Amino acid sequence: MARILVCCAWPYANGPLHVGHVTGSLLPADIFARFNRMVGNEIVMVSGSDMHGAPITVSADKAKVPPETIANKYHEMHSKAIKDLGIKFDLYTNTHTKNHEQVTQDIFLRLLEKGHLDRKSTPQFYCENCKRFLPDRYVEGKCPHCGYERARGDQCDNCGNDLNAPELIDARCQICGSTPVLRETEHFFIRLSQFERGLTEYVEGNKHWRPHVKAFTLNVLKEGLQDRAITRDISWGVPVPVKGFEQKRIYVWFDAVIGYLSATKEWAQLRGQPDDWEKFWKDPVCKSYYFLGKDNIVFHTIIWPAMLMGYGGLNLPYDVPANQYMVIEGQKFSKSMGVSIDIPDLLTRFKPDVLRYYLAANMPELKDSEFTWQDFSQRTNSELVAIYGNFLHRALSFTYKNFGEIPPRGELDERDRQSLARISAAADGVKSSLSACEFRKSLKAVMDLAQFGNQYFDSVAPWSLVGTDKARCGTVLNVSLEICKALAVLAFPFLPFSSESVWKQLSMPGTVESAGWNALSMPLTEGAKLEKPVPQFAKVEVSGEGGEFQQFSALNLKVGKVLDIQPHPNAEKLYLMKVDIGRTITMISGLKQFYSPEDLKAKTLIIVTNLEPATIRGVKSEGMLLAAEEGDTLALLTPEKDLPAGTQVASGMEPGTRTVPFKEFQKLEMRAVRPVPGDPGMLDIGSRKVKAASASPVPDGRYAAFVLGDRAMIIQGPENVKITFDRDIPAGAKIR
Numbered sequence: 001m002a003r004i005l006v007c008c009a010w011p012y013a014n015g016p017l018h019v020g021h022v023t024g025s026l027l028p029a030d031i032f033a034r035f036n037r038m039v040g041n042e043i044v045m046v047s048g049s050d051m052h053g054a055p056i057t058v059s060a061d062k063a064k065v066p067p068e069t070i071a072n073k074y075h076e077m078h079s080k081a082i083k084d085l086g087i088k089f090d091l092y093t094n095t096h097t098k099n100h101e102q103v104t105q106d107i108f109l110r111l112l113e114k115g116h117l118d119r120k121s122t123p124q125f126y127c128e129n130c131k132r133f134l135p136d137r138y139v140e141g142k143c144p145h146c147g148y149e150r151a152r153g154d155q156c157d158n159c160g161n162d163l164n165a166p167e168l169i170d171a172r173c174q175i176c177g178s179t180p181v182l183r184e185t186e187h188f189f190i191r192l193s194q195f196e197r198g199l200t201e202y203v204e205g206n207k208h209w210r211p212h213v214k215a216f217t218l219n220v221l222k223e224g225l226q227d228r229a230i231t232r233d234i235s236w237g238v239p240v241p242v243k244g245f246e247q248k249r250i251y252v253w254f255d256a257v258i259g260y261l262s263a264t265k266e267w268a269q270l271r272g273q274p275d276d277w278e279k280f281w282k283d284p285v286c287k288s289y290y291f292l293g294k295d296n297i298v299f300h301t302i303i304w305p306a307m308l309m310g311y312g313g314l315n316l317p318y319d320v321p322a323n324q325y326m327v328i329e330g331q332k333f334s335k336s337m338g339v340s341i342d343i344p345d346l347l348t349r350f351k352p353d354v355l356r357y358y359l360a361a362n363m364p365e366l367k368d369s370e371f372t373w374q375d376f377s378q379r380t381n382s383e384l385v386a387i388y389g390n391f392l393h394r395a396l397s398f399t400y401k402n403f404g405e406i407p408p409r410g411e412l413d414e415r416d417r418q419s420l421a422r423i424s425a426a427a428d429g430v431k432s433s434l435s436a437c438e439f440r441k442s443l444k445a446v447m448d449l450a451q452f453g454n455q456y457f458d459s460v461a462p463w464s465l466v467g468t469d470k471a472r473c474g475t476v477l478n479v480s481l482e483i484c485k486a487l488a489v490l491a492f493p494f495l496p497f498s499s500e501s502v503w504k505q506l507s508m509p510g511t512v513e514s515a516g517w518n519a520l521s522m523p524l525t526e527g528a529k530l531e532k533p534v535p536q537f538a539k540v541e542v543s544g545e546g547g548e549f550q551q552f553s554a555l556n557l558k559v560g561k562v563l564d565i566q567p568h569p570n571a572e573k574l575y576l577m578k579v580d581i582g583r584t585i586t587m588i589s590g591l592k593q594f595y596s597p598e599d600l601k602a603k604t605l606i607i608v609t610n611l612e613p614a615t616i617r618g619v620k621s622e623g624m625l626l627a628a629e630e631g632d633t634l635a636l637l638t639p640e641k642d643l644p645a646g647t648q649v650a651s652g653m654e655p656g657t658r659t660v661p662f663k664e665f666q667k668l669e670m671r672a673v674r675p676v677p678g679d680p681g682m683l684d685i686g687s688r689k690v691k692a693a694s695a696s697p698v699p700d701g702r703y704a705a706f707v708l709g710d711r712a713m714i715i716q717g718p719e720n721v722k723i724t725f726d727r728d729i730p731a732g733a734k735i736r
């Protein structure tokens with residue numbers, strides 16, 4: 001029996017969980033922990049919501065609520081989604097607890113005492129108007145690398161470069177817009193360079209790590225480690241336990257990794273054995289596994305190990321089987337860009353095991369994988385339903401109909417014996433690949449066994465035996481049910497809900513979970529009554545989910561803010577406009593008869609930014625604004641909530657990168673739509689009602705939508721901000 005600590009990256013409490021979190025860390029951690037519990041290992045699996053940091057205070061400022069309100073709201077949502085998805089933690093807590101604060105401060109003070117922390121003064125932006133320092137997200141300016149106007153103090157969302165706030169050109173305060181000044185401020189830094197040699201030896205010694213994790217880490221170490229600030233000027237987070245630092249907090253990345261330790265301590269306290277955490281952190285026999293996405297590797301293979309080395313006496317990570325990304329239609333999931341598929345929404349539409357199946361079968365273990373709705377429905381229907389669910393249901397329902405109970409096993413022939421041997425072989429395969437964190441491979445072995453079950457069932461043809469040799473028919477069904485039972489056990493780490501349901505249908509005592517791996521050798525109870533079996537999985541229909549709207553992704557739509565309007569020098573009916581779309585462009589528009597220049601001043605528009613540029617009366621137009629027209633009424637498209645200039649409006653699709661000819665644009669149908677009251681699945685497009693591509697209810701109003709035959713998809717920007725109109729316009733009005 002081994003002892004294992006399963007650590008799962010802490011989801012950030014600033015937005016709902018999405019499929020990236022699940023396939024990247026939650027699900028692999030859960031599969032691994034379930035398997036290890038089954039084989040009798042002593043497991044503790046911990047994680048929680050990461051409650052601190054500037055993104056949460058920014059959201060809180062925007063919503064005019066305290067940061068706790070935002071963090072608690074998402075912590076509760078995370079906890080519920082995790083439970084509903086069957087992710088079984090020993091403790092899912094959060095970083096805003098007294099216990100976590102104490103553990104974090106203890107680590108901080110020990111590192112300070114042992115000379116691993118440095119006090120340094122650095123220049124930081126300070127807003128004299130707001131009278132506060134401006135940590136990363138509180139300052140914006142022009143990116144020094146790509147010229148993007150709205151780069152943040154820590155990162156440019158356009159080119160992806162990490163930034164130091166003082167590098168920003170024309171920096172401005174995010175809160176009040178005024179120009180900040182640089183002011184010296186004192187912070188603690190962790191001297192990572194002290195750990196370079198120890199870390200290199202540690203990483204090189206870990207022969208069992210995934211090659212991409214190891215190579216990436218060694219590369220970072222080879223480039224040399226910079227000291228890193230671990231405190232900052234912010235009021236939300238763990239207080240710095242040093243005199244004179246009362247106004248500062250410990251940096252969120254530093255406190256979040258400590259969560260693994262503090263959560264294990266909390267778990268031990270909650271079960272009334274406060275010292276039990278030591279078995280998982282101090283006893284070198286215990287192996288700790290960390291499940292996370294690749295953007296988190298450095299924190300778990302360098303920074304956290306350095307902190308642990310500095311602290312002393314605690315186990316370093318044994319393995320960090322980091323996953324790559326799951327990309328959606330070619331775009332990396334990024335909460336800050338608002339492109340995600342949220343778990344709470346998905347759980348209202350699909351069984352948890354259906355999501356778990358697809359996200360495990362398509363897990364980005366060694367390279368990026370892609371989430372597309374088409375692939376989701378195809379794999380669910382052709383694998384989970386057609387192979388796995390089908391075998392279980394045909395074996396169980398045929399037995400139920402013809403015997404009503406588990407039939408006795410008579411004499412076995414060669415084929416039967418081979419089948420039973422096939423079960424043992426599958427079990428060995430699943431066990432060895434799950435022990436090695438090879439999740440896709442082990443799920444494949446489970447599915448192969450189900451496929452084998454179908455072949456066996458076809459070859460023994462119980463339907464032709466039932467009338468001629470009922471005893472032999474009972475024997476082959478008994479063997480078939482033996483395969484069903486093995487599937488329930490082997491699939492349990494992946495599909496816990498359906499495994500338990502199959503177990504019950506087989507009239508087995510207790511649960512798979514309690515029986516564990518030994519369930520494989522528990523005999524079927526011959527003569528036990530069967531209840532009428534129900535199919536485990538049904539086909540999913542998602543043909544309308546984005547996939548068919550892909551043709552609209554050719555367009556690159558952005559939020560534009562009008563900077564300036566002039567009459568066109570050579571055309572009476574036209575305006576010449578300067579519009580900020582993250583950069584300034586010149587546009588020609590025919591709005592003169594509908595809008596005065598004053599009406600348009602500072603207006604927020606939706607611009608097609610990648611049409612073939614048109615030259616109109618000698619002036620080149622670099623973009624086209626979108627408007628809906630019906631009779632004499634014209635209404636401009638505008639986001640329902642203010643979005644910064646340059647924001648991508650792509651409805652979760654990857655926006656177009658090539659130039660689109662005007663002819664192609666004209667073929668795309670866009671209209672103003674109105675949700676049909678009382679029927680969230682339908683949209684009114686004037687002449688008729690069409691199906692909404694997403695069933696999420698939308699409040700009454702007029703929205704811009706892509707239309708394709710009998711379906712329509714409401715156009716959205718980040719965080720589901722919909723696009724509406726600046727004037728009343730009837731449903732059905734054409735957008736051009």
Ligand SMILES: [Zn+2]
Nearest residue numbers: 143146156159
């Ligand atoms: Zn940039």
Ligand SMILES: [Zn+2]
Nearest residue numbers: 127130173176
């Ligand atoms: Zn300010």
